[in-house]
Amino acid sequence: MRWKPMLAVLLGLLMVGVTPVTATAFPQDAPIMSAEIAPQIAEKIALTYVEWISKNIPLYKEWKGSNISKTPRIYYLPNGSKVAYEFTVLKNDRVVGYMMISARKDLPPVLEFGKSKPPSINIGKVNAKYNVKRLLYLGALLYVADIGKGKAVHLRDMGLMEYPQRVEFNVNHKAAEALWDDILRDTYNTLFSESNVGIESSTPVLIDWAHIDGVPSWTSEDTGNSNIKYPNNIGIQPDPWDTWDGCTPIAASMVLGYYVSFPDKESIIDVLHHTMDTDDIEGTTYYWNIDDGIDNFAEEYTNTVYYPVFGEKYPDDFDGSNDYYVSTSEVKREITNNRPFVLSIQGGHYGLTTGHSVAVVGFTEWQNPEDHNTWMYLTIHNTWYNGDEGVDTILFGDWSVAVATYVSVR
Template sequence: MIANRKFGIGTLLAAIFIVSMAFVPAVSAQEESLNGTDTLNVVSVKQAEEVASFSIKEISGSLSNFSEWGDATVKLSTVYYDLDGKKSAYSFNIIENKQQIGHIFISATKDNCPVLEFSKGKIPNEIPEFTTRSESLVQEHANKLISENNSKEELTIGKMKPLYLGPTFYYAEYTLTDTKGNIKEKVIVDLPFSTIVNFNESNVNVPVGEDYFFNNTYLQQQQEMRIQNANAQWTALEKEMVDSSSYSASSSVEYSISGVPYYPWRDGCSPTAAGMVLGYWDTHGYSNFPSRDYLIDELAEAMGTDWPGNGATWPWNIDDGIETVCDTYNYPRFQASNDYVSWSEVKTEVNANRPFVLSMLNGGTAIGCSQDYGEHSVTCMGYYEGSTDYVLLHDTWSTTTTRYLAFGSWTGAMATWVKYVTG
C-alpha cells in the first residue's frame, strides 16, 4: 500500500486502484515518434505549454483567489513519468514579473484530464529539503541492503527520476546499481512525506459481499469510463482554444445547492459528511431528524465507525448507516446507495438538489488548502464545469468555506447517493 497520508475513512479502496483505476498510466499511448511528431494520445511539451498558458487565463478569470495569474506566463519545470516509465505529466512554473507565483500540472496523455492540478505553492521536487531527504533515505536503504547481505560491494545511487501518479502524489525513483553496472533494485520515495514506498504490497481485506467492487471486469469498465471522460475534456478544450484567443468566463457553468450546512468533524468524517446531507433534508421538509451532534453520533453507530478511536468507516457501510437512521426517524422512503462516481452523475444529483457523500482514496488538495484530503469523506453540494471540472465540497474541516477540488483528484472515489423515493 501507499504510505498512509491521513487516516479518515480507513482503508477505503484496495491498492489495486493504484494500478488499474487511479491516475491512468499512459499504457494506451504510444511514445513520440523519432521525427518529433505526436502520435495517438501523447501530449507533447509544446502542446502542454499551450494548454497551461490557456488554462491559467481561465483560472484567473473564474477564481478570484487566482486573479493575478491573468497576465502571467508559464515555464516548463519538470517532465514526470509513471511506474511503467512512460511520461505522465508536465509541471510548469507560473511567472509574473520574473517571480514564481505558482505552478500548474498538465497531463502528458489525453487519457487523463488536461489540467491535473494547480497551486500557488512550490513544486515538491523543487524544494531542496524534500530532495535531500529522499536521497538520504535511499542511501540508508542501500547501506541496509549491503549490511543484510554481508557484502562489501558498494551500491551506486542513480539520478532521481521524478514520478507523478496523480494530483498531489509526487515520488522520486532511484536505481541502485552494483560495481558491474547491474541494477539491484529500484527505490521509490514519497517526496512530501519522506517515506520509501512499495507499490507491490497490499494489506487490504475486502469485506465479504463487496468483492464486486474489485472485480477485474468492473475495474476495467471504470477505467474505460475515466479515459472516455478525459478524452472528451481534451476535445472540448482544444476546440475552445481554437475558437477563441482568450478564455471567456461565460463558457463555464457553476451550480451549488443552497442550504447545505457546514458541520465540523465529529466521530469520523463519514458520519459527519452524511450528517450534512441529512441536515440539508431536515430543513427541506423532513424535520424529524435530531440535532447536529446527536445525528452524527447515531450515524457513526449505524455505520460501525471506529469511535472512540480513529474515526475510520468502511465506505460500504455508509449507505446502510444512512438508511438505518432514516428508518429510525420514520423516513423509510429515503434510499442511499454506494457507487463509483462519474461527472454526469455529479451534475445530475446536484441539479436535482440532492447533496451526497463523496469518499476518496488518496484525495488531492482543494484550491486554497495546504493539505491533501487523503482517505476522507466529504459532502458534495455543487460543481463547476469549464475546461477543468471541479466538485464543490463541505469537507468537515472548514465550517465557513466551500472547497473546490478538481474532479478526478483521487486514486479512487465512491459516491453515496441519497434521495427520497415517492410513490
C-alpha cells in the same frame, strides 16, 4: 484519507473504494502510450486557464489578474512516465491556489484546481522523515511522495500507504488527444513569445453549471489517542481513535451539515465515525458502511447529542444510497436538486488504500468549440481544510474507481 481494501472483490463483493467496473459518461479506450507535454507548454495552458476560470466560474473570480509559478512540480505514474505538472496560483505574490495540468496528450489539459495550497507544500515534512524518490499522481486529489518499496506518503494528510503499480483514468482518451492537437497548433505559433502570454484560442465554452450554497466546508480539529471512551468524546473532547477522524466521516458530515439544524461539526463527525465503523487507526471506511452509517446517524445523534440538549428526538432522518456506477447525468440530478453527496474515489484497484472521500457541491461543464466534446468538473469540499481553502475542483473520471453516496432527508 484512505479506505479499507477488500480482498473479496474478485469474488463479487463490493469493497471500500473498489468495484469491478466503473461506468462513466465518457467512452473508455484501451490504455495507450501518450506523448508528453513539455513544461513550457503546460505553463502557457496554466496561465490561460487561470484567467479563463476567473472569468467563467464565480467561485474563482478572485483569481482574476493572478499569475502562476514558473517552475512546476512534476508528478509521475508508477511506471515512470510523466502525468501532471503542479502550478501554484499567485496573486500579488500571495498563494491563492493551485492547478494540476496534464503532462500527457491522452488526458485533458486541466486535471484539477483549487483554493487550497499546492499539494507539494508539505514535501519538506515528508523529506524530514523519509527519502523521497519522486512525486506520484494517482488521480484526483491523490498526490503522494514515493518513499520506495511500494510505499508512499499522501501529501495532504501525511498518511502512509501502499500505492498501485498501474493507474487508469476513466476519461475519453481520444477526445483528450484531439483537444491537445487543437491546442498545440495554437501553442506552437506563440511558443517563443513572452512567457506570460497564454493561448486564448484554446479555451472551452462553459455550457452548464450548478452550485449548492450553504454546504459547510470544514475539517476535524479535535485531537485523538485519548483515554476517553465513545460516546463521551463526542464534540470537542479528544477522541479515543487517531487524531485523523477519517475523510469519509468528515465528507459525510459536511453533507449532513447542510441539513442539520444543530450544526456542531465535531459532534457530527464523531457520530459518523462511529456509525460508519471507521477504522480507529487508519481512518478507513468500507463502502457499504458509508450509506449504512448515514442511515443510522439520526438515531445515534438523537441519543448522544440532540436529546440531552432539547429533550426530544432529532426531527429529521437520513437515507444513504451507494451508487457504484456514478455518471455525469446523476451528478446533475443531485446537484440541480440541491442534494450534496459524498464521492469516494480511488487510484488503482483491489487491496490498496489509495482513496479519498469528498463532499460534492457543484459542477461545471466545459465544451471544446472545435469538436463539441464536453468535460465535467466537480466542485468539492476536500475534508482537509476549513472554509475557502477546502474548495477544489476535479475532472470527472480522473480516477480508477468511484462510488457516490447520495443522501435524502426522510
